[in-house]
Amino acid sequence: MxxxxxxxxxxxxxxxxxxxxxxxxxxxxxxxxxxxxxxxxxxxxxxxxxxxxxxxxxxxxxxxxxxxxxxxxxxxxxxxxxxxxxxxxxxxxxxxxxxxxxxxxxxxxxxxxxxxxxxxxxxxxxxxxxxxxxxxxxxxxxxxxxxxxxxxxxGFQTAREVATSIVKNLMEDARTTNRWYFVVIMGRSAGHLALGTGKAAGATLTIIPEEFGDRKVRVEDVCDIIEAAMIKRKALGRDDGIAIVAEGVALKFGDVEEIERILGKSIPRDPHGHVRLAEVPLGELLKNEITRRFEERGKKITIVTKDVGYELRCAPxxxxxxxxxxxxxxxxxxxxxxxxxxxxxxxxxxxxxxxxxxxxxxxxxxxMDPVTGRTRVRTVDITSYAYQVARSYMIRLEREDLENPEFVASMAKAANMDVESFTKRFGHLVS
Structure with a gap:
C-alpha cells in the first residue's frame, strides 16, 4: 500500500x-x-x-x-x-x-x-x-x-484573558450599582482558571476546591467564607464586590448523591461518567443562603450570579x-x-x-495515576508563592481582624450583630 x-x-x-x-x-x-x-x-x-x-x-x-x-x-x-x-x-x-x-x-x-x-x-x-x-x-x-x-x-491563557475581561466589567458594574456578583468559573478538578482570573482582575476573593484539601464541606461552610468577606468589605467602606468560585467546589459537598439531595433533583453525567457541573446551580445555592442570612439580620443585599465558561472555550x-x-x-x-x-x-x-x-x-x-489507571490531574498548589500572592490580595476574614478590637466592633456593626455573636459565628474561619 x-x-x-x-x-x-x-x-x-x-x-x-x-x-x-x-x-x-x-x-x-x-x-x-x-x-x-x-x-x-x-x-x-x-x-x-x-x-x-x-x-x-x-x-x-x-x-x-x-x-x-x-x-x-x-x-x-x-x-x-x-x-x-x-x-x-x-x-x-x-x-x-x-x-x-x-x-x-x-x-x-x-x-x-x-x-x-x-x-x-x-x-x-x-x-x-x-x-x-x-x-x-x-x-x-x-x-x-x-x-x-x-x-x-x-487554551488556558486565552480563556483566562477573556474571563478576566468579563470579570473586570462586572467589577465596574458592581461598584456602580452597589451590588455583589457571585461568579462561578469552569474548573472541574482544579481551580487554576478561577484563581488566575481572580488574581488578574483583582476580584474581592476567589474560592477554589484545593483550599479544602481532602475534606468534604457544606454549602454553609462556603457561604461562611463569602459572607464574612462581604461583612469585612462593608466595614472597610464598600457595599460591592466580586466573589469568584471554581465550579469544582460543588464536588466538595459530598458524593453525587449528596449534591442531588441538596438540589432535590438528579444531575446528568457526560459519557465519561463525570457530573455535568454546568447543571449544578452553585451560584444560586450560595446566593440564596447568603441572602437569607442577611435578611435574618435585617440587612438588605443585592447579589447577582454569573456562570463563566462556555463563552471562553471557542474564543479566538x-x-x-x-x-x-x-x-x-x-x-x-x-x-x-x-x-x-x-x-x-x-x-x-x-x-x-x-x-x-x-x-x-x-x-x-x-x-497515568498508578492508583486509578487514569491520567493524573494537576491541581493548584496552595503552598506555592503564586497562591500566596493571590491569597494576600483577597479580602477575607483573617486572624488579625479578630485580634483588633476596634475592627471587630466595626465588622459586628456592619453585620448588625454584637461583637461576641460575630466572633462566635465566624471565628472558626481563622482557627
Whole structure:
C-alpha cells in the first residue's frame, strides 16, 4: 500500500487554539509527504460500527488550514465519546477504532484533548501494538494536565484573558450599582482558571476546591467564607464586590448523591461518567443562603450570579496560544516521524509538551495515576508563592481582624450583630 497516513482528532470540550494545532500538524506532515485526514467528532464515529469515511472524515492540506490558527472552535468539531464504558475499556469500541485505522492505512494519530482523550489515546496506542504511533497534544482551559515546568495547557491563557475581561466589567458594574456578583468559573478538578482570573482582575476573593484539601464541606461552610468577606468589605467602606468560585467546589459537598439531595433533583453525567457541573446551580445555592442570612439580620443585599465558561472555550486564541499550538503541533509530527525517539517509545505513545524551550514528549505510562489507571490531574498548589500572592490580595476574614478590637466592633456593626455573636459565628474561619 501507499505511505501511511496521519490522522487528527479532537476530543473533550473546546479550547482556544485547537485549530492552531490542526493547522500546524497538517502543514508539518504534508511537508514531509504524508497524506493527512481529519476525523470528525473525536472518537465518536471511529469507535462506532456506523463509521462512514465519506461522511466522518475530511482530507486536510496546507491550503485548507493555512489561516485557521487565527480562529476559535475546531474545524473537526469535537465530542466527549471515549473508549471507556462503565469504568472499563470497551473492547468493541477499541476493535472498531483498530479496524478504521487499518482500513484507512493510518500509521500516525494525533489526538487533541484533555485527560480523558489522553487516556483513550493511550488505549489505542496499546491496542495497535506498534502498527500505529500516537501523539497526544494536551488541551484544556482548566490547565489541569501534569505538564512539566509549570507550562500551561494550550487554551488556558486565552480563556483566562477573556474571563478576566468579563470579570473586570462586572467589577465596574458592581461598584456602580452597589451590588455583589457571585461568579462561578469552569474548573472541574482544579481551580487554576478561577484563581488566575481572580488574581488578574483583582476580584474581592476567589474560592477554589484545593483550599479544602481532602475534606468534604457544606454549602454553609462556603457561604461562611463569602459572607464574612462581604461583612469585612462593608466595614472597610464598600457595599460591592466580586466573589469568584471554581465550579469544582460543588464536588466538595459530598458524593453525587449528596449534591442531588441538596438540589432535590438528579444531575446528568457526560459519557465519561463525570457530573455535568454546568447543571449544578452553585451560584444560586450560595446566593440564596447568603441572602437569607442577611435578611435574618435585617440587612438588605443585592447579589447577582454569573456562570463563566462556555463563552471562553471557542474564543479566538491570543498570540501566546497561537505560537504555543504551532510549537505543539510541529512537535507532535517531529515525535512521530523523526528518528530522535526510539521505536519502543513510539509504540507506547506520548503526550507532547515543551520544557525549557525544547520538545519534551512524555510517555503515556508516565502521566497515568498508578492508583486509578487514569491520567493524573494537576491541581493548584496552595503552598506555592503564586497562591500566596493571590491569597494576600483577597479580602477575607483573617486572624488579625479578630485580634483588633476596634475592627471587630466595626465588622459586628456592619453585620448588625454584637461583637461576641460575630466572633462566635465566624471565628472558626481563622482557627
Amino acid at each position: 501507499s505511505t501511511k497516513r496521519l490522522a487528527i482528532l479532537v476530543g473533550g470540550g473546546p479550547a482556544p487554539g485547537i485549530n492552531g494545532v490542526i493547522g500546524s500538524v497538517t502543514i508539518a506532515a504534508r511537508k514531509r509527504g504524508l497524506e493527512v485526514v481529519g476525523f470528525y467528532d473525536g472518537f465518536k464515529w471511529i469507535s462506532s460500527s456506523s463509521f462512514d469515511p465519506a461522511v466522518h472524515t475530511v482530507p486536510l492540506d496546507i491550503s485548507r488550514v493555512s489561516r485557521i490558527h487565527l480562529e476559535g472552535g475546531s474545524i473537526l468539531r469535537t465530542a466527549r465519546d471515549s473508549l471507556i464504558k462503565g469504568g472499563a475499556i470497551d473492547e468493541a469500541k477499541v476493535a472498531n477504532v483498530r479496524k478504521v485505522m487499518e482500513s484507512l492505512n493510518v500509521g500516525y494519530l494525533v489526538t487533541i484533548g484533555g485527560d480523558d482523550t489522553a487516556f483513550s489515546a493511550s488505549i489505542v496506542a496499546r491496542a495497535m501494538e506498534g502498527r500505529l504511533f500516537v501523539a497526544h497534544v494536551p488541551k484544556t482551559i482548566d490547565n489541569d494536565l501534569p505538564l512539566p515546568g509549570d507550562m500551561p495547557t494550550f 486564541p491570543i498570540p501566546f496560544d497561537i505560537e504555543y499550538t504551532r510549537d505543539l503541533g510541529y512537535g507532535a509530527v517531529e515525535y512521530l516521524l523523526s528518528g530522535s525517539y526510539s521505536e519502543e517509545m513510539k509504540r507506547k505513545g506520548a503526550m507532547i509538551s515543551i520544557l525549557n524551550g525544547k520538545l519534551n514528549p512524555i510517555p503515556f505510562d508516565e502521566i
